[in-house]
Amino acid sequence: MASTRVLLSDDHSFMRRGLRTILEATDGYQVCGEAADGLETLNLASQLAPDILIMDISMPPPNGLEVAAKLRDSLPKTKILLITMHDSEEMLRAAAEAGASGYLLKSDAEELLLAALRRLEENRPFVSPAFSPDLARQLFE
């Protein structure tokens, strides 16, 4: 079975390395590229057309929400998992509006990253459990 191709986007290199370490230790995933800012993410996503883009929200411009909104039209098959330290309902709402399929808090990342990716592969949304399931359903389904 072909691996799921994942593009990593975060301006923090240690975060990217941590995510890469988890994915490379797991069968079925291949990290196809890494980007350190919004512009590089747009360029690499266009070139690589990954199955999943794991992306931070707070990045040198354009930020993760703006990138997600742009890719929604140009790469509709690429699922976007936003990974962030913002735990506000307002940011969750903005992520849903930008077209993200998943919203994972950085504090949950090691424990729930693979669960989040599996949900996205099943064409189902994922939202960190810190948010109410009702709100998550309302925004993402």
Add this chain to the structure above:
Amino acid sequence: MNTLRVLIADDHDVVRKGLKMLIEEHPGWEVCAEARSGREAVAKCTQSNPDVVVIDVSMPDLNGLEATKQIRKACPRAEVLVITHHDSDEMAAAVMDSGARGYVLKSDSDVDLVRAVEALGHHKPFFTSRVTEMFLANRGGRVSDPAEMLRGRLTAREREILQLIAEGKTAKEVAVVLGIATKTSDTHRTNIMRKLDLHSVAELVRYAIRNRVVEP
């Protein structure tokens, strides 16, 4: 060759994982302990006696800068490298004031972190050129650190308590965390508010955010 022993402190598991991989890829270096808060970092430092501590600024319970001050006091042989996503003159000054001898931004490259750990392993400081320039400018008389007022006015214990209150802990919870009486915790809070001329917990929280004692 002696092994260089490194303690990693960051509240995000994935960041610790990334740092650990990076450090352990280097021959002769090992991660001897990991911590998820500033308080845990201080405790693990005294237990494991590392050569270098790599510590994040924004952590719960006790932030990385306050933890660095305690580490430098408890384990003076350990060098501290601060990592942060805050890129500002104020933060650079606060890092240097804490007793850390290295400062790397989270957006800096893996190579910068390795160079920093290497330098500190030889008890040499490591700052990026931008930080060095800022430091020299301040030495020339341009000191513009808003947190300096806070550092000057509050004791180390009061700064710890300020962070805990700003994180939402009650006087009783603060007392439990620090192993002191609730009445003592209350007295510290009263003193903090008097020294800073604040009149409510809400004002105190706003003050802590403004001075980057806690994240907004």
